[in-house]
Amino acid sequence: MRRCIDLGWMGKPNVAPNPMVGALLVYKQNNILGQGYHKIYGSAHAEVMAVDSVLPAQRHLISKSLLYITLAPCCIYGNTPPCTSLIAKNKIPQVIFACQDTTPGVEDESVPILKKAGVNVMHGIKKEEAFKLFQQRNCFLKNKRPYIIIKFAQSKDNFIGQAGKSVWLSNPVSKMLVHKWRSETGAIIVGKNTALTDNPRLNTRLYPGKSPLRIVMDRNLEIASSAHIFDSSAPTWVITEKKKSDYKNIKYIQHDFGAESLETILSRLHEAKISALIVEGGAKLINSFIEKNLWDEARVFHCDKTLTTGIPAPVIPVTPSRTIKVANDDLKIYYR
Ligand code: AOF
Ligand code: ZN
Numbered sequence: 001m002r003r004c005i006d007l008g009w010m011g012k013p014n015v016a017p018n019p020m021v022g023a024l025l026v027y028k029q030n031n032i033l034g035q036g037y038h039k040i041y042g043s044a045h046a047e048v049m050a051v052d053s054v055l056p057a058q059r060h061l062i063s064k065s066l067l068y069i070t071l072a073p074c075c076i077y078g079n080t081p082p083c084t085s086l087i088a089k090n091k092i093p094q095v096i097f098a099c100q101d102t103t104p105g106v107e108d109e110s111v112p113i114l115k116k117a118g119v120n121v122m123h124g125i126k127k128e129e130a131f132k133l134f135q136q137r138n139c140f141l142k143n144k145r146p147y148i149i150i151k152f153a154q155s156k157d158n159f160i161g162q163a164g165k166s167v168w169l170s171n172p173v174s175k176m177l178v179h180k181w182r183s184e185t186g187a188i189i190v191g192k193n194t195a196l197t198d199n200p201r202l203n204t205r206l207y208p209g210k211s212p213l214r215i216v217m218d219r220n221l222e223i224a225s226s227a228h229i230f231d232s233s234a235p236t237w238v239i240t241e242k243k244k245s246d247y248k249n250i251k252y253i254q255h256d257f258g259a260e261s262l263e264t265i266l267s268r269l270h271e272a273k274i275s276a277l278i279v280e281g282g283a284k285l286i287n288s289f290i291e292k293n294l295w296d297e298a299r300v301f302h303c304d305k306t307l308t309t310g311i312p313a314p315v316i317p318v319t320p321s322r323t324i325k326v327a328n329d330d331l332k333i334y335y336r
Contacts, residue, residue, distance in 0.1 A: 001068055001098060001126040007037040007046070008070045008133045013184050013209045014040045017275035019101065019137040023050040024068040025092075027061045034062075047073055047083040051090060063091035070130045072101045072123065075110040084110055088117040096122045098130035102138050139296055140275035145266035146186065147276045148294055150286055151178065152313065153301035153329070159310030160283050166198045167310070169303040173327040176206045181299070183209025186274035189265075191285035192218050195229050202280065203233040213274065215239060215265070217285065219257055239265060262294055286314045298334040301326070 007022025015021075015038050023046035025034040036049020044052070047069060054062055073083035073095065087095060095114060100107055100123070114121050136147035153170040154160050161167045170178075182188060183204045190200065195216050203211035211234035216223065219241050223229065229236060236250045244252040255264065269277060279289050289295050298316045320332035 001070070001096070001130070003032075003035070004068045004070045005098070005126065005130050005133065007035060008130070011038045011040075016041065016186055017137060017140050017273050019071055020133040021046040021069065021071045023047045023070075025050050025054060025062065025065045026068060027058075027065045033058055033065055042079040045074065045080055045083050046070075047086055048080070051086060063093065065092060066094045066096060067092045068125075069095065069097040070133055071099055072097050072106065072110045073114070074101060074103070074106050075113045076103070076105050084113045084117070087114065087119060092119065094120040094122070096125055098123070098125055098127045099134055102134075102141050104141075135296075136276045140270065144270050145263075145294075146269050146274050147296050148266075148279060148289060149181070149185065149276065150279045150289060150295050150298040150314070150316070151181070151300075152281055152283075152286060153303050154313035155303060155305050155307040155310070157306050157308065158313045159307040160281070160313040161197075162307060162310040164197055167307065169305050170301040170329050171303070171327045174301050174329045174331065177326060177331075179204050179207035180209075181278060182212050183207050185212050185276045185278050187213040187215055187269055187276075188278040188280055189215040189217070189285070190229075190280050191282050192216065192222060193284070194280065194282040195223050195227060198281075199228050200280070201228040201231060201233065203231075205233075212278070213237065213272075262288060262292060266294070283311050283314055290314060290317065293336070296336055298332075300332045300334070302330040302332060304328050 004022040004024050008020040011020045018041050022037045024032060027033045034050045034054040036046050036053055038046045073087060075082045075084040111121050139147040152160055155169055188202050202214045214229055214234050214236040216229055217239045221240055221242050230250055232249055238252045239255045240252055241257060243254055246252060279286055316334045318334050320334050322333050324331045
């Protein structure tokens, strides 16, 4: 199952909003006949990849093997046919999976379907470890919004930056890590002031992979069209009160900036099948997410520099779950 979990993680950049799933076919305890993982949203599931990977000379052993999976096999026609049918057709006698699939129509159905087909089912194996593979997906299904990741860097004396001035706090390794996160996340949002002072690109130029959907809050359309955020490197949404026609990769979304503003944006992202969002700044936007309890995880770089004055860093209202050393920055991870 540990190996299945590792395989599952390999799908991270490309399977959202689907879950990350790894599968392993094992013959007589330690002989791995086949393995696979869900690689790209809409493509073959992990079980199909594992079965297809078995060498022709060993295919007769499939019906004598155990199938390990990180997630309960699906039993619905989605983009692909149900994996429960694949298991039955290949006469796989036993399935062992870690976590339930919380998708409606799968959660309570797939185990009975397998049992009815005569398959022995065992589950819950390493489920705490495997659970992380499904955190974003489960949040997306349950809350009908993306999994929200707050990200920022703060100085030694707890400032996030200085008004009207671009200040760089974290080191180049942290910067590259942030680009990796971008490549794994559907969308990224910033406030107007961040777009004006930092002029960020918000793309994935320091790490291979696709750039997220960029979202910028610009109520009165104050950001110049020459800003980096309007370059052609990624699709971009401008959330504004004004009416403006879409232009190339830029979509203008007329929006009510009232009390339910964030919720409306999140619903739109849910509709667009975006299952994870990075809230990149500034302090005002991050604080409005925190105040509404609309966050799931925070990744905060505690940096070596001192600023003396500036904009106070947002306060994450829980203790960090862990601290990771990234060169001379301390990356603290918080879960709500
Ligand atoms: C599996 N194995 O590798 C994955 C599963 O047809 P789709 O791709 O739209 O998938 C829809 C359903 O399959 C849904 O329940 C989702 O959670 C599950 N994903 N299931 O058996 C896999 N990726
Ligand atoms: Zn499936």
